[in-house]
Amino acid sequence: MSHYLTFLAETATIVVAILIVAGGIAAIALSKRKPAATGQVQVTDLRRQIEQSAAHIEALRLDKKAHKAHQKALKKAHKAQRKDTEKCTYLLDFKGDIRASAVSALREEITAILQVAQPGDAVLIRLESGGGMVNTYGLAAAQLLRLRAAKIHCTVLVDAVAASGGYMMAVTADRIVASPFALLGSIGVVAQIPNFHRWLQDRHIDFEQFTAGKYKRTVTLFGENTETGRAKLREELEETHALFREFVERYRPQLDLEKVATGEAWLGSKALELGLVDQLATSDEIIVDAAQNGKLLQISYQRPKNLSQKLGLAAQRGWDNFWFR
Structure with a gap:
């Protein structure tokens, strides 16, 4: 029974992903045929x-x-x-x-x-x-x-x-x-990314990614993440947090950022x-x-939204709910 439930969960995940991608592709195809309403x-x-x-x-x-x-x-x-x-x-x-x-x-x-x-x-x-x-x-x-x-x-x-x-x-x-x-x-920055590398390995599925540029891709959904990639992502998050702090300080200088910019x-x-x-x-x-x-x-x-825009919004909401909720 546990194996069967796991199979159902995996199948449902794949079906949801396919529907989201299909909806997005359909939305893009339809949007090219008809200009957006003013x-x-x-x-x-x-x-x-x-x-x-x-x-x-x-x-x-x-x-x-x-x-x-x-x-x-x-x-x-x-x-x-x-x-x-x-x-x-x-x-x-x-x-x-x-x-x-x-x-x-x-x-x-x-x-x-x-x-x-x-x-x-x-x-x-x-x-x-x-x-x-x-x-x-x-x-x-x-x-x-x-x-x-x-x-x-x-x-x-x-x-x-x-x-x-x-x-x-x-x-x-x-x-x-x-x-x-x-x-x-x-007042903080967060990045959370699921990684399916071990899941793919267990099913003998290879994932190949080709990049040009040392930091073109630091962490990935499907590949094996490295400590170098993780460190680079943390560095980028710290830089973004510093910019966020500066922005807040510019418009609310009365704030004690050491107290409130902790996330x-x-x-x-x-x-x-x-x-x-x-x-x-x-x-x-x-x-x-x-x-x-x-x-x-x-x-x-x-x-006013046409059919393609409605499909695109539905696909976007589904994607957001799947990864960010």
Whole structure:
């Protein structure tokens, strides 16, 4: 029975791998036949949504006379508010995966904001990410730095997690606000790679790899890893960690990096104590406050997905879940 279960597990692994590869190949083939659809920036007036929700509740809570008086008072307040030049706050959402795929939408959203933003305007970013690939999260952080360069005040809101690459993005903001039990930090670098060399040997399967360049491939999935290769990978991880530390120090110089750049992550209250965040609050509190003090527009970039893109995304998610979960 144990041999049979092992056989089933191995077969399932191979089938999953074949399906992932087949899905990816199909996605690539189909994408070459049809160009990607052009996306569009969508804008939602969140202040109006909040007011409409409140008005609906008030209509049910108050009697007819009291509700009429309340509506009259609201109209008067809005009229007075419109006489002044209102600042506008733009809300963006970034939910990061291992590849920071949402950066493709983020760059479009920030470009749109930079075309219309006025002095005094601000940006809120609801950020949720446990980190991932260094280069793609570096690009995401660079997109947020465009707001800093344009002198647009940016606040990052963390309700659940901003760790590793997610925290790299967060430090570019002028202010970081986290909920009390959000997880923040993880200023470190990790690489974990399964190795099937012994499994292949047991089945008398040879794996051959040809490279040019001493360190073209340091460690491998299927070949026999050497101490030299492992040492080179550790060296590269240390170099990346040093760059990460420098980046964090540039934008949050008040941090004691010897304490916080250890790869650990902390809950919101401890993160506040260490200086990783500036305030404890939920994103809802900050968003409602922004709606009460000016216009609040949610900006999102949407691109319709054809069949090939859906297959490609499914294959990518399957691969990520197989190796990184």
